[in-house]
Amino acid sequence: MVDYSQLDRNDILCVDMKSFYASCSAVMHGLDPLSCYLAVVSDRSRQGSVVLAASPKLKKEFGVRTGARLFEIPDDPRIQIVEPQMNLYLRISVEITKLLSRYAPPSAIHVYSVDESFIKIDGTASLWGDAATVAKKIRFEMDKEFQLPCAVGIGPNRLMAKLSLDLEAKKKGIAVWSYEDVPSKLWPLAPLSKMWGIGKPLERRLNRMGIFTVGQLAQYDLKKLEAAFGVIGNQLYYHAWGVDLSEMGEPLPQRQLSFSKSQILLRDYSKRSEVQHVILEMCEEVARRAREHKQAGRTISLGIGYSKEESGGGFYRSRTMERPTNTTMDLYEACLALLREFDSGKAVRKITVALSRLTAAESVQLDLFQPNLWKSQMIGYTIDRIRRKHGPTALLRAVSYTEAGTARRRASLTGGHKAY
Structure with a gap:
C-alpha cells in the first residue's frame, strides 16, 4: 500500500494541442480544425507518402490515422491534402509556450514536445483561480488567439496529469485526477500498453x-x-499507484534504450554501392546522436526493406561488438557485414540503422593494440562541433555528393519534412 498522505499534492496541468499539425494547417487555410477534413502528408506527389496528421473529423468519419499512406485516403472532394510547414508549426509552438507563461514562470513550464507541455501553477489560486479554472482560461485563450483546440489534464504530479489527459481529457476537454481516483480510474485500465x-x-x-x-x-x-x-x-x-516524485525541471522518467534512424528512400535503390552510400550517411547520424548524449553502444542493427515492386520483405539483424562504440566507421563496417550476410539482392526502399546496449562513453576502455582508437573517436566529436557551429552541411562525406546520397536534401528539412 502507498501512503498518499506523505506525498506532495501539486497543481500540474498537462496541455495537449489536438491534432496539432492538422489544426495549424487548417487555420492557415481558413478552416475550422474541428469540422474540416484535412490531412497533412509528407509529399503529395508520392502515393506512398506518410500521413503526418489528420483532423479529428477525418479520423472519426474516414478512419484516417497518423502513419497511414496517401493512397489510403478516400477519394472524397471534402478532404483537403496539404504538405507540412514544419517551421510554422515550431513558431506556433513557441507562441503557445509564451501563452502558458502568463500563468507561471518559465521554471514551472516543461515543454514535453512540440504540441504538449506541463505547467505547475502551485500558489497562483489567488491570481487565476483553481486548476480547473486555469485550464478553462487556457483553452479559451488558445481558441481566441490561435483558433486551435486543446485538452488539459490536471493531476497532483506530472504522471497523473499526463494520465488524466490521455485517458479522459482528450475526450472531455478537461479532466482532474487525484490520488483517490487511482483505484477507480487507473487500475481497471487494460491492455497495459x-x-x-x-x-x-x-x-x-x-x-x-x-x-x-x-x-x-x-x-x-x-x-x-x-x-x-x-x-x-x-x-x-x-x-x-500514480506516484511520480520527479521535479518539474527534470526529464520525464524514461530510459534511452537505443539510438536509431530509419529512412524511406524516394526511389528504389538497386545498386548495392548506392545502398552502402546511404547506410554510411545514416551511421554518421546515429553515431552523432550517441556522441551528443555521451553514450556508446555495443549492438549495431541494420534493417532493410525491399521494394514492393519486388514482392517486398526484408530483414532486421544485429551484431554485437566486443567494446562499445560511437564511431561512424565502426557502425558502418558492422552494417556492411550484416548487409553482405543477409541481403537477397532485391531493390531497397527502406533502411534502418540502430545502436543499442548503451553505456556511458567516458567509461569505454581504450585498447593498447589500437593506438589510433582515441584519435578516431576525437575526430567524430570535432566534426560534430564544426557542424554545430557552421551548419549540418558544412562538412559532409563524399558519398553525400553522389546521386544516391540523401544527407544534403534532408539537411534542408525540419523534423524530416519540408520546412516551408
Whole structure:
C-alpha cells in the first residue's frame, strides 16, 4: 500500500494541442480544425507518402490515422491534402509556450514536445483561480488567439496529469485526477500498453507474468518486479499507484534504450554501392546522436526493406561488438557485414540503422593494440562541433555528393519534412 498522505499534492496541468499539425494547417487555410477534413502528408506527389496528421473529423468519419499512406485516403472532394510547414508549426509552438507563461514562470513550464507541455501553477489560486479554472482560461485563450483546440489534464504530479489527459481529457476537454481516483480510474485500465510509459514489448513481458491490468501491476510483489526489470520494475510499480516524485525541471522518467534512424528512400535503390552510400550517411547520424548524449553502444542493427515492386520483405539483424562504440566507421563496417550476410539482392526502399546496449562513453576502455582508437573517436566529436557551429552541411562525406546520397536534401528539412 502507498501512503498518499506523505506525498506532495501539486497543481500540474498537462496541455495537449489536438491534432496539432492538422489544426495549424487548417487555420492557415481558413478552416475550422474541428469540422474540416484535412490531412497533412509528407509529399503529395508520392502515393506512398506518410500521413503526418489528420483532423479529428477525418479520423472519426474516414478512419484516417497518423502513419497511414496517401493512397489510403478516400477519394472524397471534402478532404483537403496539404504538405507540412514544419517551421510554422515550431513558431506556433513557441507562441503557445509564451501563452502558458502568463500563468507561471518559465521554471514551472516543461515543454514535453512540440504540441504538449506541463505547467505547475502551485500558489497562483489567488491570481487565476483553481486548476480547473486555469485550464478553462487556457483553452479559451488558445481558441481566441490561435483558433486551435486543446485538452488539459490536471493531476497532483506530472504522471497523473499526463494520465488524466490521455485517458479522459482528450475526450472531455478537461479532466482532474487525484490520488483517490487511482483505484477507480487507473487500475481497471487494460491492455497495459494504454498506460503511458508501457510499450508493446514490455506489455508482453508483463502478460507472461500474469499481469494484464494496471491494478494487477499495482498489487504485484515489488521485489519480483525489481528482480525482473531492475529500476524499471520499481518505476512500473509506483506509476501503477500514480506516484511520480520527479521535479518539474527534470526529464520525464524514461530510459534511452537505443539510438536509431530509419529512412524511406524516394526511389528504389538497386545498386548495392548506392545502398552502402546511404547506410554510411545514416551511421554518421546515429553515431552523432550517441556522441551528443555521451553514450556508446555495443549492438549495431541494420534493417532493410525491399521494394514492393519486388514482392517486398526484408530483414532486421544485429551484431554485437566486443567494446562499445560511437564511431561512424565502426557502425558502418558492422552494417556492411550484416548487409553482405543477409541481403537477397532485391531493390531497397527502406533502411534502418540502430545502436543499442548503451553505456556511458567516458567509461569505454581504450585498447593498447589500437593506438589510433582515441584519435578516431576525437575526430567524430570535432566534426560534430564544426557542424554545430557552421551548419549540418558544412562538412559532409563524399558519398553525400553522389546521386544516391540523401544527407544534403534532408539537411534542408525540419523534423524530416519540408520546412516551408
